[in-house]
Amino acid sequence: MTVPETMRAVRVTRHGGPEVLERARLPLPAPRQGEVLVRVAAAALNNTDLWTREGAYGRPADPRALSGWRGPVDFPRVQGADVAGRITAVGTGTPGNLLGRRVVIDPAIYDGTGPDAHPVGLMGSERDGGYAEYVTAPAERVHDMTASPLTDDQLAALPTAYGTALGMIERGRLREGETALVTGASGGVGIALTQIARARGARVIAVSSGPKADAVRAAGAHEVIDRTRDLTGQLRAAAPGGIDIALDVVAGGLVADGLPLLREGGRWVVAGALGGYDLTFDVRRLYLRNTRLIGSSMHTPAHFGLLMDLARRGDIRPPIAAVFPLEEAARAQEELARRHHIGKIVLRPGS
Structure with missing residues (x-):
């Protein structure tokens, strides 16, 4: 499958309001060993996008300090934790039979390799995310959803919101x-x-x-x-x-x-x-x-696996409130912040 050398993206350049989101043309990221390259079909928005952009998470010693989810943000950063798409390339040591698979990415960066590991970072915060035409991810964090009856928009709506919800329910x-x-x-x-x-x-x-x-x-x-x-x-x-x-x-x-x-x-x-x-x-x-x-902070790998099983069966169907093209990410975040909607707001890089 042929992939381009550059891609469209929207990235955050510093803490602030929607004006700190900038459109950019970036080099296509290359999947490293054990990674895959995913062409983004849909990327859902979350409150974490707003709070990371605003620096609203604080720090243990200073609750009012400007900070990302787990500390200082390495700007510029491509936001977007929730991604559904198709695998278009693989890095060395990654099975070639993943090519073409329709997938959802588990956006969490964990503190270990076991099923009960805790999230200590997040795609779109501690590594570049899905406000782009392409994104890389560890192969072990992509879940094959080719057979799911859910749309790409619905699949993109799952990782953070539904992962957080299932983590709460499992821990409780x-x-x-x-x-x-x-x-x-x-x-x-x-x-x-x-x-x-x-x-x-x-x-x-x-x-x-x-x-x-x-x-x-x-x-x-x-x-x-x-x-x-x-x-x-x-x-x-x-x-x-x-x-x-x-x-x-x-x-x-x-x-x-x-x-x-x-x-x-x-x-x-x-x-x-x-x-x-x-x-x-x-x-x-x-x-x-x-x-x-x-x-309860997000989910564990085991929780996320349970969530993907629900989605493969179609047992949950996230409502979609609105869809925006990638270039209108700032307007989409403004709509999210108003909280007038019900369901998820989604960006489509291909629109």
Whole structure:
């Protein structure tokens, strides 16, 4: 298969607003030993794209410091963690039978080689990502989705949002028949949590704004409560017996208010801080009822494999909110930041 010598890309040049995204013509990346070259069919946007561009992650010693996901960003950087496409070239030591395969890339950079390794970096942050016509990836991190009934846009929507959701559900050990609270339910991770928790046989109580309630119900929520009203009062009415597990991407004051609503042995799993990261809660609510507060960052290789199995069977179908050509990446990020949409926003480099 013939590939060009250069490619179109959009990269971030420094921390700042959408204006720091620049269009560029770059040399085609060459796959190194053990890597593959993927022609990008679709690249989905995530909040991590916004926060990496803004430098909003902070550092352990200085929560307000400009920083990427795991520290300083090596600018310029091609963003984009979520990629679906086809393998067009392979590096030395990589099986040639991968050529032409339709794949999804696991974007995580792990701290080890085992199935339970932790993510310590991310494509689009610690290495170049999918805001481009081509991207390289380790061969062991590409998953063959040739037989999946999902579209390229839907496949690209999976890695970060659905991987994060499945990581939360696996780490929280959600069981069939349990009552699960999902916060931020109309966002990418929230929709994924709702779909997967429902598929696991949980009773799902979702928190969203009124205008988006119907879409959240369509994703599988049994009940939707309005985040603009008395949340704890609504939760007590919706789950008078308490909550088994909270799948939370909002945090903030909701953690302190919600911990007392957990049943004996309940779990509160946090994978985001849209509502604030600096909070205070009564620690007695943890130990007196044997509850657990669990931090969850993305997924493990084992979690990602489970996610790809779901996608091959078509058991999950991410909703797509909008599609933009690659050159309009800045406008796409602006649309993402407005949070008026439901589902994923996708870039198509071929458009």
